[in-house]
Amino acid sequence: SLAKLLEKREVACGASTPGDAVPSKINIWADLSDDEAQVVYDLLKDTFNLTASVNATMYDNYVTWIETLRPNKTDAIAYLDNDGPVPERWARATVFLGTDEYTSDEFPDGYWQELQVGPLNTNGSTPEISELEYIYTKSKVSFAKGYKDDLKWAAAEEVYAAEILSDTMLPVLVDLVGEDIKTYGEENSTVECWATDPFQIDDDGTVTDWATIFLNYHDAGDVTPTGVFLQIVMTGRNVEDYYISQWVYNNIVYNSSGEFREAWESDDFVKLPKIDTTNLNTTETFVYIGQQGTTRELDEKLAPIAIEPEGRRWKYSESERYFTWMDWEFYVAWNRDNGLALYDVKFKGERIAFEIGLQEAIAEYSGDDPFQAHTTYFDRSYGFGNEAFGLVPGFDCPYNAEFFNVTWHSNGDNNYHNNSYCAFEFSEDYPFVRHTASEYITVSKNPTFNLRSITTIGNYDYNFLYKFFLDGTFEVSVRAAGYIQGAYYNPETGDPFGYKINEVLSGSFHDHVINFKADFDIAGTANRLAKVELEAVNHTYPWAPDKVFSTKQKRRSVIANETYLNWADAGAILLIESAEQNNTWGNPRAYRAVFPGGDARRIAQNTHTIINNAHWAEKDMAITVQKDTEFTSSHVFCSQDLEDPIINFDNFVDGESIDGEDLVYWFNLALHHLPNTQDIPNTIYSTAQSSIIFTPFNYFDTEQSRDTLQQMYYTYEDATWDFNGVSVSPECLFGIEPLNFDAVNYDGMQISKDTTNIPST
Amino acid sequence: SLAKLLEKREVACGASTPGDAVPSKINIWADLSDDEAQVVYDLLKDTFNLTASVNATMYDNYVTWIETLRPNKTDAIAYLDNDGPVPERWARATVFLGTDEYTSDEFPDGYWQELQVGPLNTNGSTPEISELEYIYTKSKVSFAKGYKDDLKWAAAEEVYAAEILSDTMLPVLVDLVGEDIKTYGEENSTVECWATDPFQIDDDGTVTDWATIFLNYHDAGDVTPTGVFLQIVMTGRNVEDYYISQWVYNNIVYNSSGEFREAWESDDFVKLPKIDTTNLNTTETFVYIGQQGTTRELDEKLAPIAIEPEGRRWKYSESERYFTWMDWEFYVAWNRDNGLALYDVKFKGERIAFEIGLQEAIAEYSGDDPFQAHTTYFDRSYGFGNEAFGLVPGFDCPYNAEFFNVTWHSNGDNNYHNNSYCAFEFSEDYPFVRHTASEYITVSKNPTFNLRSITTIGNYDYNFLYKFFLDGTFEVSVRAAGYIQGAYYNPETGDPFGYKINEVLSGSFHDHVINFKADFDIAGTANRLAKVELEAVNHTYPWAPDKVFSTKQKRRSVIANETYLNWADAGAILLIESAEQNNTWGNPRAYRAVFPGGDARRIAQNTHTIINNAHWAEKDMAITVQKDTEFTSSHVFCSQDLEDPIINFDNFVDGESIDGEDLVYWFNLALHHLPNTQDIPNTIYSTAQSSIIFTPFNYFDTEQSRDTLQQMYYTYEDATWDFNGVSVSPECLFGIEPLNFDAVNYDGMQISKDTTNIPST
Ligand SMILES: [Ca+2]
Ligand SMILES: [Ca+2]
Ligand SMILES: [Ca+2]
Ligand SMILES: [Ca+2]
Ligand SMILES: [Cu+2]
Ligand SMILES: [Cu+2]
Structure with a gap:
């Protein structure tokens, strides 16, 4: 009946879908067929x-x-x-x-x-x-410092299982963890053991790793700790030699299971509180992240949705992954490590950036226990591309989004996943520009083009968004949700490292530092980095020679050489300038980088868990001369190879002159994350976020949104509304069509599917 | 035919409008009838x-x-x-x-x-x-230090007109400004004279004011300067005594019109470039802010709009201006000075804040000329309430917004304006929270409730937004658009004070500092201010007594007394805590203030234009004990009365103990504004913005969004989608009804209209 009614064109809004975008060049960054x-x-x-x-x-x-x-x-x-x-x-x-x-x-x-x-x-x-x-x-x-692949995980798992279920340890753990421990290793076990990154590798080559036992209900193990920590020795390839070398419980070290057992049997052994498991398997538990509690008034109605009364306003090429929206154009590439990257980003025909893409995300923990104290994840090793599980239409991306499938190749298989990223036009909650003058009012809408991917690395869901504005501005943001990696809250020693946020749970304090490469080409590749300070000064004017005024001035300086840089030292205004082109009024054409707040680097910098494998995380950003040999700042192997990593970012920042060179701007987004009860059951995207904005600065001669038709002009005297021919206030029936949930497949990626010409749905 | 088709309920979405909200108390802050x-x-x-x-x-x-x-x-x-x-x-x-x-x-x-x-x-x-x-x-x-009312403006205007059109000056100004000057004072004149704030009042009582001559096309005088500056003496009430005491042109002072004339007649008089007026009256000029230029592909289609398939999900009381949305509730009050204020803001039945509202916005300029150098506006004196001209449906507020009328009383009249603020539910561009686990995925939508007002003070359109989230978080933001107050760009002296951004135009550098009062009551009125530092530390653990770890910790400290505070000194986490209530896990219930970036205070602080009348602008924020006698931080009279103002905020911050007291948190939003070509023709909202977020921090025992029905839960094994009964994917025809542009009246406020029970439309 919907179709029939829509035939009555006089009342339908006349939505139409544009044809494909046709790029003049093929996507040379595309995945292998x-x-x-x-x-x-x-x-x-x-x-x-x-x-x-x-x-x-x-x-x-x-x-x-x-x-x-x-x-x-x-x-x-x-x-x-x-x-x-x-x-x-x-x-x-x-x-x-x-x-x-x-x-x-x-x-x-x-x-x-x-x-x-x-x-x-x-x-x-x-x-x-x-x-x-x-x-x-x-x-x-x-072998030791390479990828922590499934073989290593499986080998360690066997050791954990054997030791946990051993005659020596099982009674101890039943007492300290609970009856659940008896299910350890079974398919639906309610206990799990998680080993952390990186391996500790001694000078003599001994490889150890810290692990901890969690309860596992609702896949929420990260917030149901037991306070039991164990160290495994995994030196070499002979898995028969692997063994548990230490247990730590209540801050006490036991150098063998026997020692732990013996202590536990003694009268003065202190037992820590255990989490109450009574409700953990229900939907009433604090770890359940579905709907709970009393319904709010009117919440049974569907929240506002975005519709496109006249249809989609942007185009793409499915085969080339080339996108165009309102004078923006770019190509999208995808790989296993980094997920989404943009290439050849142009606005109004001029390249702004050759390449923009995620490089790495680290999460570095503190805590009173050996597991937290030894934890720094390099999430690239888990893979931002292969862990980008399907986005849910209408929830992860607005109702009017389009979804795109991706491929990658691992273990000799061709992998395929649908809905790994989405694109949508969005009407922001504020107008782009407006003014009420004495004779007229004009307001311009603020549609943006958005590209999202979400990657779940274990407990955490990174939500990446690229947002493009009408004037040449764009934003890169990341949000984090999901379960925190919590710690056991030891009442004696926990406090400095995190809040107690549930019965036995500490929201252990950690940093996220997320590195991006942005190869800006601002009016060509001959660029320059400049900063403008906004300073209070004393000044005497020619027209008042006897008076000193307290006022303020701008002061520009050029950064001459490759350098790391913190926002606190970057001046009020940081610019990537053209070294060759000025605008008509004589100022260098530039893009400004605006970081809305705080630091974007690690807090503790001399830790045992990062040495030479993430120098980019020590400062908020870095600028280098573009080199084909410096393609990326990180690598899967940087995760475990701390001292002499396959990529040492310090080598990129070696003091070369950057004045007039082809520059690459490496920036971090970051979150210094001290969880509180707002992170339970899950960290929320609204506050756990970091973003950066790149905006034209004297780049054009004037602001570039003035050509949009999505604006109005009303003259008071004439009382006339000029909407530039756009049907801003349609009176029509719009056919809402169901979302395509069938396209979403959450059994993970499909392996060995023929990925040739698999269209996005 | 729309109505007829909608009768076919089986294909309509079934939108319904909820009834009125019924507050248990009347709005005791409402305007006078x-x-x-x-x-x-x-x-x-x-x-x-x-x-x-x-x-x-x-x-x-x-x-x-x-x-x-x-x-x-x-x-x-x-x-x-x-x-x-x-x-x-x-x-x-x-x-x-x-x-x-x-x-x-x-x-x-x-x-x-x-x-x-x-x-x-x-x-x-x-x-x-x-x-x-x-x-x-x-x-x-x-009289001298009070309100700069219409009588003073008119008196000054007469002096300007007489002098500008005098036999002595007219030929000079025709030469230096152009033929346009001959129209000075006429109704449709293309030249205007604008006098700045504040008056300079000498110790002997002499009152002077600096002014400048602008061209005036498209009401864009602020960006078409002439470089001619004049000083008026306005001492006392005898307007016959008022006179032009100085002219300044090209940095040279002339102490009378005769002196200026004489210099101009001399051979060595240097004339500055004039703006080319050829196109200034057309829609091709750079000052025109309607549509210009080539249409972008697909831009003729209407950009996405928000619809509510099942109707509005929030309620209000028109008479009490009481609003409820998703367990939030509050009252709105309005007045001439401050515009919108919120009272008795509650979430889930508990008061978060007794009062939140704008106090003042200053704009303090620098420049090489005496006009800019003497300019600091206190925009409250112009009135945020009475300059909140009607919001345009679908442009200033989304398609699904409701608009509210306001009243105030001035000059013995009752004033009425429609569409001065709007309220709307908005679906943010990202989900509120989500997680992909090994067995399920869950995503929650992110609907927010938004309250907007926009005030145009002359050239500038302040866009205020209060945004409420599902979890108890809310955001206060302000954006600025409209014409900058530009300066004449003198090639000799202009550079340190602003970029050249058009032929003769300097984007003169200025600060906006915008003060808000937030009387938070966090779990009662006994509150406390605490900050948490996130610090790198060296630490030795009991389980590794021989080793020093570099790690990081939190460190809390309480601020004991009333104080001003900058974000740089506020620790990583600034908390307004309950002094009496802890959450279940033993930490104080608190709200965190999150300022995403930069400073929120004046850059130059010892200027001649602000003395004791805006001490709140010297630091980013302040905390004081609530006093009925300290109702507001500013006043219209603060604008001109610099030394001994009617309100001196320093008196509030007098060092009283704040531990366990009823606190008021005074915060600034700010914009250090160095305009560039992106500000031409208008500053844009997307980048000219400042905001602050207030979010629960250990306030509840868990994050509070879990009760929303706007979430989904999908279990891989069962392949079942649980949408909590919400029709998330309707297949229906939705009737789009036209926006009500007729409700918008831009002839300014209506005077002496009977405002009793005038409903919002
Ligand atoms: Ca280099
Ligand atoms: Ca470059
Ligand atoms: Ca006080
Ligand atoms: Ca209070
Ligand atoms: Cu985190
Ligand atoms: Cu400004």
């Missing part, structure tokens, strides 16, 4: 005698990832701007080489190898494999 | 022998404002919480007393008198008039 990935995989398999990942052991050779090795900027620009050839297709691959022929004195347990493979798609000739070194400090990483 | 105002006016007229404002001269007695003298908190709380009587109705009135009987040695030119009148509405007995002193340092303000 299945065919391309297959070629690479086959070649790797032959060359390294790979074992299928599903069958591989630590003594085999196996592949983890295959992805596009994105073209060097030099080649990309030649193609984009100068009619150069389409850059060659190359792949990057990561393999573990564990067979005897790859062991050596240097790598007694084998090593991880970064490879480049290409060129692909050349008629007839076979691509070549070589060690990928030009973007790294090295291409090989030892 | 016309009857009440009339009683007060009649009494004043009799007592002071008032002349009707329209006929009044500087030698008469006349009234400017009559408004509700809002009840003391003591009385209000007795009524609201303790079944006390409805507080008496009182009025505040401001009169100028200029007749002989009011002149004296102290006030040779008469004075402004603040009065209280009441109680009103007592059967039979006549209200009494008395001097209003208890909330002020004094109730009388001299």
Whole structure:
């Protein structure tokens, strides 16, 4: 009946869908096709005698990832701007080489190898494999300091299970944790053991890792701690040698399970309070994050939704992942590590940035227990691309959003996930500009274009948004929700490290620092970094020579060399300027970076959990000369390889002159997170957020929104409303069509699906 | 046909409008009714022998404002919480007393008198008039330092016109300004003269004011300067004595028009560039703020609009201006000076704040010319309430907003304006909270309730928004748009004070500092101010006694006494705590104030334009003990009375103990505004903004959004979607009804309209 009624066109709003966007260039950053990935995989398999990942052991050779090795900027620009050839297709691959022929004195347990493979798609000739070194400090990483992959997790898990269920420990843990511990290791167990990052690797090569036992109801283990901590030794590949080396309970160290058992049996053993599990499996528990409690008045009605009475106002190319909205245009690329990246971002035909994308997110904890004290996650290692589970229409993205599918290649499989990012036009809650004059009023609406992806790394849901405004301004933001990684609240020692926020729960204090690369090209690639101070000064004017005025002035200075920089030292106004082009009025065309608040760096900086693997997190931002060899600030292997990481960001910031150079601006978003009861059951997006705005500053001769038709002009005397021909106040029936929940598949990614031409739904 | 089709209920969405909200208490802060105002006016007229404002001269007695003298908190709380009587109705009135009987040695030119009148509405007995002193340092303000009212403006205007059009000056100004100057003073003149604030008042009582000549096309005089500055002497009430005492042109002072003329006639007189007026009267000019330029692709379609498929989800009482949304409730009051204020703000039945409202906004300029150098506006003197011109539906507020009318009383008239504020529910562009777990995903929507008013003070449109979230968080924000007050860009001396942003235009550098009062009552009135530092520390744990860890901790400290405070000194986390109530886990129930960035105070602090009249602007915020005698931080008379103002905020911050007291939190929003070409033609709301968030912090035992029905829960295994019974994905036809533009009247306020029971439309 909906369709029938809509046939009555005189009352329908006349929504129509625009055609596809047609880019003049192909998306040269796109993921490998299945065919391309297959070629690479086959070649790797032959060359390294790979074992299928599903069958591989630590003594085999196996592949983890295959992805596009994105073209060097030099080649990309030649193609984009100068009619150069389409850059060659190359792949990057990561393999573990564990067979005897790859062991050596240097790598007694084998090593991880970064490879480049290409060129692909050349008629007839076979691509070549070589060690990928030009973007790294090295291409090989030892077994111990490489990726903490499923084999290591599984090996540790066996040790935990054996020890926890041992005759020695089980009675202790039944007493200290509860009866639940008996289910440990079973499929629906209500207890879990979680080992933290990074490994501690002693000078003698001993590898240890701290873990803790959590209860596990509603997948909320991170907020139902037990206060039991254990250290595993995982040196080498002989998993028979792995063992539990320490237990810590109530701040006391036990150097073996026997020692712990013995202490527990003694009369003076102090037992800590346990969480009450009575309701933990119900929907009444504090860890349940579905609906609870009394309904608010009128809440049974659907909250406001966004509709597009005349249909979508932006275009895209599904195959090229090229988007256009209101004189903005860009390409989207996706990979396993970083998720979404933007390339060739242009506004009104001019490139603003060659590349903008997430690099890494660390979460660094403090706490009174050894687990928290040794925890720093490098979430890239878990993968922002492969953990971007499907967005829920109407909830994660507004009603009028479009959803996009993604692919990536791991363990020899082609992976596919739907709804991993969405795009939508949004009408902001405030007008873009307005003025009531004595003879007229004019108001312009504030539609924005938005690109969202959400990645869940275990307990935490990072919500990334790129927002584009009519005037050339854009914003990059990240919000965090989900379960905090809480700690056991020890009444004696917990206080300095977090609030008690439930019966036995501490909201343990931690930092999130999230690094982005922004290769701005402001009116060309010859750029400059300048800051403008806004200062109180004493000044005597020519027209009042006898008087000193207290007033204020601006003072510009140029930052001459590559540097790290904190917002506190960045002046009131930080500018990425063109070194060659001024606007008509004589000032350098520039974009301003506006950071709305606080610091964007780690609080504690000399910790044991980060050494040389995240220098970018020590200051709020950094500026460097663009180098094809400095493609990214981080890597999966930075997670465990602290001292001599495959990428050491300090090497990028080596003091080169940046005046008039092609610059890359590396910025952090951050959250110094001291959870309180507002984080229970989940941290909320509204307050757990960080953002940055990039806005034209003397870039154009005037503000650029004046061409929009989404504005009105009313002259009082004539009492005439000018809406520029836009039907701003339609009187019509609009057909609301159901959201497509069927497109959402939460069983995780689908493996080995043919991803060729899988359209977004 | 729309109506007919909507009768087919099976395809309509079933929108319904809720009934009125019914508060248990009346709005005791409401504006005076016309009857009440009339009683007060009649009494004043009799007592002071008032002349009707329209006929009044500087030698008469006349009234400017009559408004509700809002009840003391003591009385209000007795009524609201303790079944006390409805507080008496009182009025505040401001009169100028200029007749002989009011002149004296102290006030040779008469004075402004603040009065209280009441109680009103007592059967039979006549209200009494008395001097209003208890909330002020004094109730009388001299003629010179009082309100710069229309009489003063008009008197100055006559002097400008006479001098500008004089035989001596006209040829000079035709040459330096252009032919336009000949129209000076005519109704549609393209030249204007604008005098700045504050007056300069010498120790000997000489009153001067700086002015400048602007071109005036499209009401955009603020960005079309001429570089001609003049100083007027306005001492006393004898307007015959007023005269132009100085001209300044190109940094040179001329002490009379004759001197200026003579210099201009000399050969070595240097003339500055003039703005090209050729296109200034067209829609092609850079000052035109309607639509210009090439249409962007797809922009002819209406941008997304918000609809409420099942109708409005909030309630209000039109008569009591009482609003309820999702367990929030509050009253709105309105007055001429401050516009919108909130009273008795409660969430889930508990009062969060007794009062929140704008106090004052200053704009303090720098520049190379005497006009800019002497300019500091106190915009309260222009009136945030009476300059809140009607909001445009669908543009200033979203499509689904409701609009509210306001009244105030000035010059003996009852004033009425429609659409002065709006309320709307908004679906934010991000979910409130979400998590993808291993077995389920849950996402909660993020509807907010929003209250907006926009006030245009001359060139500038302040956009105020109060935004309420589901969890008890709320945000106060202000954005600025409209024409900047530009300066003439003198190539010799302009640079330190602003960028050249058009032919002869400097975007002169200035501060906006905007003060709010927030009388928080956090779990009662016994409150405390605490800050929590997040610090890097070295720490040795009991479980590793031989090792020093670099880690981080929180450290709380209590601020013991009334104080000013800057964000830089406020710790990482600033809390307004209950001094009496802890949450279940033992931490004080608190609200956190989160300021997203930068400073919120004046840059230059020892200027000649602010002395004791805005001490609140010197630091980012202040905390004081609540006093009925310290009702507001500013006053219209603070604008010109610099040394001994009627309210000196320093008196509030006198070091009293604040531990466990009823506190008032005075905060600033601010914008250090260095305009660039993005401010031409108008400053834009997207980047010219400042905001603060108040959010529960250990206030509840858990985060409070969990009761919302606007959330979903999907279990992977069952593949079931739980939407809590909400029709999240309606398939229906929604009837879009036209916006009511007829309700918008831009001829300014209507005078002497009977405002009794005028409903909002
Ligand atoms: Ca470098
Ligand atoms: Ca660059
Ligand atoms: Ca005090
Ligand atoms: Ca209070
Ligand atoms: Cu966190
Ligand atoms: Cu401004």
